[in-house]
Amino acid sequence: MTRPIVSIKNVTKRYPGVVAVDDVSFDIMPNEFFALLGPSGCGKTTLLRMIAGLETSGTGDIIVDGQNMEGVPANKRPVNMVFQSYAVFPHMTVRNNVAYGLKVTGVAADEIAPRVEEALEMVQMGAMADRKPDQLSGGQRQRVALARALVKRPKVLLLDEPLSALDAKLREHMQLELARLQQVIGITFIIVTHDQDEALSMADRIAVMEKGGVRQIAGPEELYEKPQSRFVADFIGKINLIDATVSGTSSVGVTCMAKGLGRVVVPHDGAASGSVSLAVRPEKLVLADTAPSSGADISAKGVIRDVAYYGDVSNVFVTCPDGLELAVNVQNDRAAAGLLENGREVYVSWHPSDTLILQE
Amino acid sequence: MENWKQNKAVFWVTALPGVVWLLLFFLIPLALIWGMSFGEKTSIIDIEITGTLANYSRSFEAVYLKIIWKSIWISVISTAVCLAIAYPVAFGICFSPARWRPLLLLLVILPFWINLLIRTYALIAVFRTRGTLNFTLEWFWNLAFLDKLIGPFQPLELLYNNGAVIVGMVYVFMPFMVLPLYATIERLDRSYLEASLDLGASQWRTFFSVTVPLTMPGIISGIILVFIPMLGMFLVPDLLGGTNAIMIGNVIARQFKQANDWPFGAALSFLLMYVTFAALALRAFIGARMKGGVGV
Numbered sequence: 001m002t003r004p005i006v007s008i009k010n011v012t013k014r015y016p017g018v019v020a021v022d023d024v025s026f027d028i029m030p031n032e033f034f035a036l037l038g039p040s041g042c043g044k045t046t047l048l049r050m051i052a053g054l055e056t057s058g059t060g061d062i063i064v065d066g067q068n069m070e071g072v073p074a075n076k077r078p079v080n081m082v083f084q085s086y087a088v089f090p091h092m093t094v095r096n097n098v099a100y101g102l103k104v105t106g107v108a109a110d111e112i113a114p115r116v117e118e119a120l121e122m123v124q125m126g127a128m129a130d131r132k133p134d135q136l137s138g139g140q141r142q143r144v145a146l147a148r149a150l151v152k153r154p155k156v157l158l159l160d161e162p163l164s165a166l167d168a169k170l171r172e173h174m175q176l177e178l179a180r181l182q183q184v185i186g187i188t189f190i191i192v193t194h195d196q197d198e199a200l201s202m203a204d205r206i207a208v209m210e211k212g213g214v215r216q217i218a219g220p221e222e223l224y225e226k227p228q229s230r231f232v233a234d235f236i237g238k239i240n241l242i243d244a245t246v247s248g249t250s251s252v253g254v255t256c257m258a259k260g261l262g263r264v265v266v267p268h269d270g271a272a273s274g275s276v277s278l279a280v281r282p283e284k285l286v287l288a289d290t291a292p293s294s295g296a297d298i299s300a301k302g303v304i305r306d307v308a309y310y311g312d313v314s315n316v317f318v319t320c321p322d323g324l325e326l327a328v329n330v331q332n333d334r335a336a337a338g339l340l341e342n343g344r345e346v347y348v349s350w351h352p353s354d355t356l357i358l359q360e
Numbered sequence: 361m362e363n364w365k366q367n368k369a370v371f372w373v374t375a376l377p378g379v380v381w382l383l384l385f386f387l388i389p390l391a392l393i394w395g396m397s398f399g400e401k402t403s404i405i406d407i408e409i410t411g412t413l414a415n416y417s418r419s420f421e422a423v424y425l426k427i428i429w430k431s432i433w434i435s436v437i438s439t440a441v442c443l444a445i446a447y448p449v450a451f452g453i454c455f456s457p458a459r460w461r462p463l464l465l466l467l468v469i470l471p472f473w474i475n476l477l478i479r480t481y482a483l484i485a486v487f488r489t490r491g492t493l494n495f496t497l498e499w500f501w502n503l504a505f506l507d508k509l510i511g512p513f514q515p516l517e518l519l520y521n522n523g524a525v526i527v528g529m530v531y532v533f534m535p536f537m538v539l540p541l542y543a544t545i546e547r548l549d550r551s552y553l554e555a556s557l558d559l560g561a562s563q564w565r566t567f568f569s570v571t572v573p574l575t576m577p578g579i580i581s582g583i584i585l586v587f588i589p590m591l592g593m594f595l596v597p598d599l600l601g602g603t604n605a606i607m608i609g610n611v612i613a614r615q616f617k618q619a620n621d622w623p624f625g626a627a628l629s630f631l632l633m634y635v636t637f638a639a640l641a642l643r644a645f646i647g648a649r650m651k652g653g654v655g656v
Binding site for chain 1: 549551552554555556557558559560561562565569570573574
C-alpha cells in the first residue's frame with residue numbers, strides 16, 4: 001500500500017472557550033483531490049491552516065510526505081496555499097507575484113523565468129503577465145494565486161474556499177478547471193469548502209466536518225447515497241427525514257412504525273433499534289395520480305402544498321397524513337405537465353431499498 | 361432630498377464660515393507676510409513695500425544657507441529616527457490583543473495632553489549635567505566599582521548640542537509618526553503576510569518585500585507630517601540646542617522679535633515654505649508613480 005502524503009493524527013486545536021478542531025485523524029493519499037466540507041465554524045479552515053503552518057499551538061501530529069511538521073515553520077513546509085482572498089500582492093505585477101516564491105527561496109535566476117512562464121501558461125494567464133492585480137478580475141486574480149502556489153511545485157496544494165468569491169457561472173467553470181489542473185499536474189489538492197456541490201463535483205474523497213470533528217470520510221457517491229448520520233445526510237444534498245420507531249428485525253429488513261406511513265419494512269444491514277430516522281432523497285420519490293400497483297413500494301397519499309419551479313426540475317412539497325411533509329423532485333417532462341398544481345391529491349411512493357435507516 | 365450641490369444657497373451658507381476663516385486668519389496674513397518679504401524698513405515701526413529682492417538675496421548669504429542646510433539635515437535625521445522607532449511601535453500595537461489596543465494608543469497620544477513647553481523643560485531636567493540620566497549613569501558607574509578603578513564619574517554633556525535637538529524633536533513628534541503608521545498597518549490584510557510566509561519567505565524578507573511596500577502610504581504620510589513642522593521648529597532648538605544648535609526657525613523668530621527685521625523674517629519664512637512645497641511635490645510625484653499599485 002502506498003504511503004499517505006498527508007497524515008493527520010489526533011489533531012486538536014483549542015481557542016479560549018471553543019474547540020476548533022477536535023481530535024481529528026485521517027490520511028490523504030498521493031494525487032488525491034481531497035475536500036474538507038462543512039458549515040462555517042466547523043474547523044475546516046483551521047485544520048487547513050494547521051497543515052500550512054499558519055496556525056500553531058495545536059496538539060497531535062501532522063505528517064507531510066513522511067516528515068512530521070511539528071516545529072516546522074510555514075515557510076519551510078512542502079505545501080502551498082491558495083488563500084480565500086487570493087492575497088495576490090497588489091504592489092507587484094502578475095509575473096513578480098508568481099516569481100516571488102522562487103526568488104525568496106534562492107532559486108537560480110535563469111531557472112525562475114521559464115518556471116514562471118510555464119506556471120502562467122498553465123492557468124492561461126501568460127498574456128497578462130505584466131499587469132498589476134488591480135487590473136485583473138476576480139477570476140484572473142485567482143488564477144494568479146494558483147500559479148503562484150503551483151510554481152513552487154508543492155507536495156500538497158491547499159485551497160481555502162477558492163471559489164467562494166466568484167459568481168455562479170465562473171465558479172462552475174473554475175471547478176472543472178481545478179479538477180483538470182489537478183489531473184494534469186498530479187499533485188495532491190486539499191480544498192476547504194462549505195459548498196457541497198463543489199466538493200461533490202471535484203473531490204475524490206470528502207471529509208464532512210461538524211463542530212471540529214470529522215463525521216464521515218467517503219467518496220462523493222458513497223457520501224450521497226450512504227450517509228452515516230442525520231447531519232451528513234442533511235448537509236449533503238436534500239433529503240427527507242422521517243421519524244420512525246423500530247418494532248422488529250427480520251431477514252427481509254427492519255420493520256418500523258413511521259410517521260405518516262404506518263408500518264414499513266426497510267432493507268438494512270446492521271442493527272437498528274429504538275427511534276430512528278428514515279432518510280430518502282427527493283429524486284427517489286415518484287408522484288402519481290393513482291395508488292401505486294406494486295405492493296412492495298412504500299407509499300403515502302397526500303396533497304400538494306407548494307411547487308418550486310427550477311426549469312429542468314420542480315421541487316414539490318406534499319403534505320401527508322400525520323403532518324408528514326415530503327419533498328419530491330420531479331423532472332419537468334410531459335408526464336409531469338398538468339399534475340403539479342397546489343391542492344391536488346397525489347400518491348407519493350418509492351422503493352424500500354432507497355430508504356436509509358439513520359440511528360441517532 | 362434635494363442635492364445640496366444643486367442648492368446654491370445651502371452650499372454658500374455651509375461653506376461661508378470656513379471660507380471666511382481661511383481668508384481672515386490664513387490667506388490674508390500669509391499675503392501680508394509675502395508682501396512684506398518684498399519690503400524695506402523705513403523706521404523702527406514702518407515698513408514700505410518697495411518690491412525689493414534684497415531680503416531674498418540676503419537669505420542666500422552663506423551664514424543663512426548653512427543654517428537652512430543644517431535645519432534640513434537635523435530634520436532628516438530626526439524624521440528617520442522617528443520612523444525607525446515608530447514603525448515597530450505601531451506594528452506592536454496593531455498585533456497586540458484587541459482589548460489592549462485603545463490603551464496602547466492612549467499612551468502614544470498622552471503626551472499631547474501636556475504642554476509642549478513643559479515637556480521640553482522636562483527633557484532638560486533629564487539631560488542636564490546634574491540631571492536624571494547622569495545620576496542614573498553615575499549610580500551604575502559606582503555600582504560596578506568603576507569609581508574605584510578608573511576614578512569618579514564624569515557627567516556627560518548631553519544638552520546644548522545637535523544630539524539634544526534631535527532627541528527632543530523625535531520625542532515631540534513621535535505621535536505624529538505612530539498614528540498614520542498605525543492607521544495603515546491596521547488596515548493591512550494579514551493574508552498578504554501569510555501568503556509571503558507560505559511561499560517560503562522568511563519573516564525579514566516578508567517585512568521588507570511585503571509589509572513595508574504595502575504600508576508605504578502611512579510611511580509617507582508620517583514623514584510629511586513630521587518632517588515639515590520639524591523644519592520650522594524653533595522651541596526645541598532654542599531650549600535644548602542653546603546657541604550651538606540654532607535652526608532656521610530660531611533665525612526667523614529672532615527677525616520678528618529681537619532683530620525687529622520683519623521683511624527679512626518674512627523672506628526667510630517663505631523660503632522655508634518653498635522647501636515645504638518641494639517636499640509635498642515630491643510626495644505627489646511618488647504617489648503618482650505608485651498609482652495603479654497601492655495608491656496613496
